[in-house]
Amino acid sequence: MSERNSTVLIVDDESHITHVVALKLQNAGFETVTAGDGEEGLELAVQHGPDLVITDLQMPYMSGIELAKAMYAREDLCDVPVLMLTARGYALEQGDLDDTHIESVLSKPFSPRQVLAVVEELLEKSARKATAQRSNEAA
Amino acid sequence: MLAVASVVGAIAGFAGTLLAGQAFVSALPAWSVVPIGGALAASLFVLPIASLLASDLKLAKRRIGLLSDERDDAVAACPRLVGPIIQGVEELARAWRDRHAEASARAKELEVRVKVAEAERRYAEAVLDTLKDAVIVADGFNELTMANRCATRLLGIDEGGFSHAKLQDLLVDERLSQEIDEALRSGRIARQRHFEHQLNGGAGEGGEAIYDVTISALPDVTTETPEREDGIGGVVAILRDVSREREISQMKTDFVSQASHELRTPLSSISAYIEMLIDSEAGDEESRQEFYQVIRAETDRVTRMIDNMLNISRIEAGIVQIERTEVDFVEAARGVLETMRPQAALKSIKLIEKSGPLVYTAQADRDMIQQVITNLVSNAVKYTPEGGRVTVTIENDDATRSVLVGVQDTGLGIPPEAIDRVFDKFYRIENYKRVAKGTGLGLNLVKHVVETVHRGGVGVESEVGMGSRFWFTIPYVHERV
Numbered sequence: 001m002s003e004r005n006s007t008v009l010i011v012d013d014e015s016h017i018t019h020v021v022a023l024k025l026q027n028a029g030f031e032t033v034t035a036g037d038g039e040e041g042l043e044l045a046v047q048h049g050p051d052l053v054i055t056d057l058q059m060p061y062m063s064g065i066e067l068a069k070a071m072y073a074r075e076d077l078c079d080v081p082v083l084m085l086t087a088r089g090y091a092l093e094q095g096d097l098d099d100t101h102i103e104s105v106l107s108k109p110f111s112p113r114q115v116l117a118v119v120e121e122l123l124e125k126s127a128r129k130a131t132a133q134r135s136n137e138a139a
Numbered sequence: 140m141l142a143v144a145s146v147v148g149a150i151a152g153f154a155g156t157l158l159a160g161q162a163f164v165s166a167l168p169a170w171s172v173v174p175i176g177g178a179l180a181a182s183l184f185v186l187p188i189a190s191l192l193a194s195d196l197k198l199a200k201r202r203i204g205l206l207s208d209e210r211d212d213a214v215a216a217c218p219r220l221v222g223p224i225i226q227g228v229e230e231l232a233r234a235w236r237d238r239h240a241e242a243s244a245r246a247k248e249l250e251v252r253v254k255v256a257e258a259e260r261r262y263a264e265a266v267l268d269t270l271k272d273a274v275i276v277a278d279g280f281n282e283l284t285m286a287n288r289c290a291t292r293l294l295g296i297d298e299g300g301f302s303h304a305k306l307q308d309l310l311v312d313e314r315l316s317q318e319i320d321e322a323l324r325s326g327r328i329a330r331q332r333h334f335e336h337q338l339n340g341g342a343g344e345g346g347e348a349i350y351d352v353t354i355s356a357l358p359d360v361t362t363e364t365p366e367r368e369d370g371i372g373g374v375v376a377i378l379r380d381v382s383r384e385r386e387i388s389q390m391k392t393d394f395v396s397q398a399s400h401e402l403r404t405p406l407s408s409i410s411a412y413i414e415m416l417i418d419s420e421a422g423d424e425e426s427r428q429e430f431y432q433v434i435r436a437e438t439d440r441v442t443r444m445i446d447n448m449l450n451i452s453r454i455e456a457g458i459v460q461i462e463r464t465e466v467d468f469v470e471a472a473r474g475v476l477e478t479m480r481p482q483a484a485l486k487s488i489k490l491i492e493k494s495g496p497l498v499y500t501a502q503a504d505r506d507m508i509q510q511v512i513t514n515l516v517s518n519a520v521k522y523t524p525e526g527g528r529v530t531v532t533i534e535n536d537d538a539t540r541s542v543l544v545g546v547q548d549t550g551l552g553i554p555p556e557a558i559d560r561v562f563d564k565f566y567r568i569e570n571y572k573r574v575a576k577g578t579g580l581g582l583n584l585v586k587h588v589v590e591t592v593h594r595g596g597v598g599v600e601s602e603v604g605m606g607s608r609f610w611f612t613i614p615y616v617h618e619r620v
Contacts, residue, residue, distance in 0.1 A: 109403060109411070
């Protein structure tokens with residue numbers, strides 16, 4: 001499985017959350033990078049070029065949505081799928097998802113098992129997409 | 140002949156006076172003219188003359204009669220000639236007098252009724268003017284007939300000059316004008332129109348307010364034969380400012396939504412770490428111990444939040460148990476600083492207590508005061524970088540007859556745009572969330588305990604990068620309100 005060596009960036013202002021998600025993914029064979037706010041998250045995304053980003057919605061300096069939009073605006077990060085974790089009791093509106101690559105939203109409290117399952121699913125999806133693109137280019 | 144003509148003329152004049160309505164109503168005497176001729180003239184002087192004011196009536200130096208204000212003089216002097224005429228005139232006068240009396244009584248009654256109606260109208264207007272709701276009344280032809288003070292102010296209608304002007308010409312607000320017009324046209328008395336509408340000039344922020352508008356058609360009660368076929372005599376519109384109610388209800392909704400959001404954060408940690416333990420994701424005993432610690436710390440956080448929320452809402456609802464004793468504030472502050480010392484030591488922060496040699500006591504709830512000082516000192520320690528200083532000062536403030544406690548730190552300080560909100564429920568300075576964990580309720584509880592429970596004062600001065608000074612005062616003596 002190629003995604004076992006994928007790198008996942010985890011962004012949340014609650015250190016307990018980044019810690020527990022990172023541990024779950026590490027135990028499943030992923031590389032992880034963690035950041036405490038959106039600004040730091042964007043810096044680390046640029047630096048590490050992760051395969052997937054898990055981010056909280058409400059954070060200081062830069063929210064999860066702002067982070068996703070900033071990534072989408074960059075050529076090097078626009079294809080990176082984003083999984084949003086939110087403590088807000090409501091679903092995000094379509095307008096929030098415009099100009100982002102937010103592929104999935106999970107609400108807090110969340111299950112680390114579920115996070116792992118979604119991460120694997122999203123990475124498989126983007127791997128299939130990349131393969132299809134490559135075969136198209138070859139054809 | 141000349142004499143007779145004069146006499147008739149004089150009598151006609153007398154009758155004229157009577158007809159003019161002055162004869163018996165006026166204070167002036169009503170003069171009678173008595174003609175004198177031949178034997179009658181001679182006998183006149185033998186007859187007793189009733190009037191003291193009687194005098195001779197002369198024509199070309201000849202006595203032709205007697206001028207008197209007493210009817211009996213005339214009748215006595217000339218019963219056959221004057222009697223019937225006077226009698227006729229008198230009957231005429233009596234009839235006229237009766238009619239006149241009746242008419243003036245009716246006029247008086249009408250005048251009284253008009254005054255009563257006017258007074259009743261003014262009374263009704265005065266009652267309507269006391270209402271905080273705007274009330275406007277239009278007649279069946281959509282002309283404004285009444286608007287209370289609140290309505291004239293809200294709708295910008297000239298208080299004196301609206302009488303029977305078309306409502307559409309007076310109301311700037313199209314929706315309102317349209318709804319009133321429709322209520323009139325619908326012809327249904329029983330059906331009320333009810334809607335919410337935003338208008339300028341209310342109590343809401345920026346002069347805009349939300350109004351609850353009720354429009355009802357009125358049956359025409361002023362006449363038994365209404366002018367309109369549908370029997371509608373007009374329409375009443377009542378506009379109630381519901382901005383404040385909406386604001387309170389919004390605050391409640393926000394509180395519930397914020398509270399559930401704030402609780403979700405520690406709860407997600409707790410549930411995630413428990414699941415990790417169940418799935419044996421903690422590799423060794425050390426990791427397991429770490430997980431247990433996280434779970435306990437987050438559980439404490441949830442408990443603190445719920446305690447704070449309950450305390451605040453108990454104080455707000457006025458059902459909190461208060462035990463007032465003579466509290467020594469120096470002792471209370473020292474107790475708090477002792478328990479805070481380990482936390483401060485982790486960041487090498489110095490805790491200092493400053494007070495004079497006097498007694499600093501006030502009637503207060505000891506536990507609550509300790510909670511207030513704890514919250515302020517704990518905040519100061521949280522937002523002060525390593526090696527900083529937190530100073531608690533206790534003074535007597537003679538001006539307000541209160542104990543004044545100040546908590547000064549050398550911390551981050553509060554940005555000017557946030558300073559007015561730091562005592563708000565759940566308010567946390569966004570960029571400081573990473574610096575320390577918090578419930579966003581600590582300072583709100585401080586405000587409630589000081590202001591609501593102890594009738595004291597609370598405040599803060601701060602400069603970004605220099606630190607903050609929170610203070611509160613508790614009156615020496617608690618006065619019941």
